[in-house]
Amino acid sequence: MRYKICLFLLLLASMVAKADDGYRLWLKYDLLKNTSVRAQYLAYAQYIAYNSSDPVAQTAVRELQTGLQGLLGKTIRLQNTGSAAPGGIALNLNSTPIANLGTEGYNLAIQNGHINISANTPSGLLYGAFALLRKVQTATPATQIQGSSTPKVQLRMLNNWDNTNGTIERGYAGASLWKWYELPENIDPRYRDYARANASIGINAVVLNNVNASARFMTREYLLKVKALADVFKPYGIKVFLSVNFAAPRILGKLKNSDPLEPAVRQWWVEKAKEIYGIIPDFGGFLVKANSEGEPGPQDFGRTHADGANMLAEAVAPFKGIVIWRAFVYKADPKGDRFKAAYEEFKPFDGNFLPNVVVQVKNGPIDFQPREPFSPLFGAMPKTPLAMEFQITQEYLGFSTNLVYLAPLFKECLDADTYAKGPGSSVAKVIDGSLHQYPISVMAGVANTGSDRNWCGHLMSQANWYAFGRLAWDHQLSSASIAEEWIKMSLSQDATALTTIRNIMERSREVYVDFTTPLGLHHIMGQGIHYGPEPWLERSARPDWTSIYYHRADSIGLGFDRGVNGSNALGLYHPDAAKAWSQVDNCPLPYLLWYHHVPWAKKLSTGRSLWDELCTRYYTGAEAVATIQKEWAGLKGKMDAEIHADVSGRLAAQYREALWWRDACVLYFQTYSQMPIPAPFTPPTRTLEEIKLLVQIYQYR
Known part of the structure; x- marks a missing residue:
């Protein structure tokens, strides 16, 4: 009986150890599952050679050793020398600076049977070490690591x-x-x-x-x-x-x-x-x-x-x-x-x-x-x-x-x-x-x-x-390549999961815009903590902290006229930049209400009136969150269970908030448009007054 209890506790401990609470961020140096790529890097994992005792350079050595040992499942010794023989990795601080590397750039290369990370400064070595770890972590073939990189911003x-x-x-x-x-x-x-x-x-x-x-x-x-x-x-x-x-x-x-x-x-x-x-x-x-x-x-x-x-x-x-x-x-x-x-x-x-x-x-x-x-x-x-x-x-x-x-x-x-x-x-x-x-x-x-x-x-x-x-x-x-890197390092390298999560991430911002501030609406959130919708906000400590200051809704239409007949904010841009936004009929829809006060019945490039398009964005934006929920649910088993469950719960909360935004905004702006919510969308079941009360609860709890 005691043996069975001990075995159960060991199994339980093993399960807990495998749970991922997200603390390690994208620096998860777990054993690389891609055995083919792992074998390629193992050929260069006999030792790490370095030629600088600078504290930042030493950080680079330590990070590289720790990361590679975890990713490759092998102890890697350190060698304080200026060169490396075949089968090693060298961190070389250039004795003569190389112009194109600047003060923080690095170069990765395979030379004479070893991987060489070179830089003009210790910081460059550190960034080069992390770059190599990123390549290994994302299962990039060793033959594709070569190249230089320098930061574009100081x-x-x-x-x-x-x-x-x-x-x-x-x-x-x-x-x-x-x-x-x-x-x-x-x-x-x-x-x-x-x-x-x-x-x-x-x-x-x-x-x-x-x-x-x-x-x-x-x-x-x-x-x-x-x-x-x-x-x-x-x-x-x-x-x-x-x-x-x-x-x-x-x-x-x-x-x-x-x-x-x-x-x-x-x-x-x-x-x-x-x-x-x-x-x-x-x-x-x-x-x-x-x-x-x-x-x-x-x-x-x-x-x-x-x-x-x-x-x-x-x-x-x-x-x-x-x-x-x-x-x-x-x-x-x-x-x-x-x-x-x-x-x-x-x-x-x-x-x-x-x-x-x-x-x-x-x-x-x-x-x-x-x-x-x-x-x-x-x-x-x-x-x-x-x-x-x-x-x-x-x-x-x-x-x-x-x-x-x-x-x-x-x-x-x-x-x-x-x-x-x-x-x-x-x-x-x-x-x-x-x-x-x-x-x-x-x-x-x-x-x-x-x-x-x-x-x-x-x-x-x-x-x-x-x-x-x-x-x-x-x-x-x-943005797609960055998302792919992060997913591989943080969540999963499963091909299906990678594609699904990347697609979710890439469209998530547009989904959020659609169910909160579509067509160029802005600054209509709850005051103070900036949570939830409050497009009806008309009193605050300052006029430009209200919502009506920005959306300018009236019986005619919606949006802030920033053209020559309005505030002429467009005049602050170079004429060629302003040209893209200056005419209401040609203005890209994402910026339409940023720059124009548009009549409710005006037909847009989508073939719908402004009112119908506004409602369409709010409704389809909210439903897009439900779609993301389903896609995420389908990833169960393809990543850590704790992470999957946590994100699932937050997506459920996001869907609730999306419906809140949708109902608040369509009902409020409808008081100005006096137009019905278009088919096939079903009008909200709660009233505008009920939603306003909900906002008050959140704002002043």
Whole structure:
């Protein structure tokens, strides 16, 4: 009997051990199931040779050894030498730099019977090591690994919106990763795992705290905590940045104000920069949200954004630090168009910023909506480096209950043509500096990480973190190829599962747009927490925080007129870029209501009226979620059972939310159109008042 109990416990332990909780992200170095490909790499797995003792290079050696031992099922010895004989893998720091590899690029090659990873810097070796592991993990034949890769963007950055009290603004995956109360004495092992994950996809910079920053981060107490994190990240080639509160000189220094032209204020920042770099020598610099949504800034004293940014830039310049100044600034104007705000705030100062200042611009002109046209600032500031700010956390994309793969959204913006220097002047070329020869290039993503065991709440949201890093390294990669990599590394290499999951991911963003904000609708979500539909919202602290400000529904039609007879926001774009959107009859349907107030009965290119098309999108979008549910259910047994069950539950929640969005929006907009819901769709069974009550419960619970 005792034997049977022990056997049962062993079997149970085995089952538990096989369960996958998502913690390892895409770094699952389990034995490669493809025996043919595994045999190819085993031929090069006798040892790893290296020729650098640099801490980052040593990280590369350690990661490569750990990864290959897991993937190939073999112990691999290390050899501290500058060369490798047949049957090994060499990590070679080039004694003479190779120009085309730059400071972070790498080259993979098979030479004289061994695999050679070469780079000009230790960081390049680290990225090359992770690239080789990615090739092995995705079962890429060894004969196809050869080639060079260099990052197109210099600073590939995650912006963490974490607070001192452990919360995360717009965080949907638990509490902050940073245990401020325990730092600097206690170093959570998770910090290293976070660094590993970022380095594996090429991320080399991290902002630790919320852009709505506490001045406390500028105190020595917190700088020592930040140093502890910086020390963990440094061997992974990651620099630490901090968001700053512009009023810190007044709050902490007890100065009479924080006027950037006041000598005492300027000196306070000079001394603070010396203190920071004395504690953290490789500190990256500052991220600043100023004069936006109540945050303090230079305009409080009649100064400009350039005045504020340049003051900080002068303070960090001796240490080669940079200042990233956010362009998310908009004044409350009930008669204006928030679409134009960032352009009007920053375009006049093009060329007025110091060389170590970067202006960080959100991908669209409003605020991370499910679909936005690219910001008109891109291509409009040739003398000022512009950084891209994407949002990886799903603030407006269903939090952690909705499966929305964001690479198509990122690519849609990056591939858009600004026409700043003629056709082909893509947003990506603006950001990577190649169009205007910017001296600094930055791509930032608002992080979706948190203390949840699987890091991102929804396991499928890990793909958005992964995709951001891969596109920041190389914006020419396709969203489909990135999805395929991630699926193979994270979920399954079964051919059927791979195809099904990739197809789900590729269309998931469009499905979400259809059941929430189709045809160019935007900013009609619940106020405050930005959850669920609230298109009827007409009162808020500011007019541009309401829904009616954006959708402009009336008895005639729907949509915001941004043409010459409206706000003329289209006039901010190059004429060749604006041309695609300027005429209502030729405007692509995804942007129709962004730029035009369209009559309800107007016939669209689909052959349906605006009203009928709107209803069709809402109904088919919701049903598309049900279709995804069925497709996912069919994958049972082709991946880890725990992961499959978790995603299944979230898809069920997403379908419930899709029906909520559908019913709320069609019933609300019907009060203006006064038109019946078209066949074959069945009118909602609940009333608009019932749905409004539901929203109130969610908003004020």
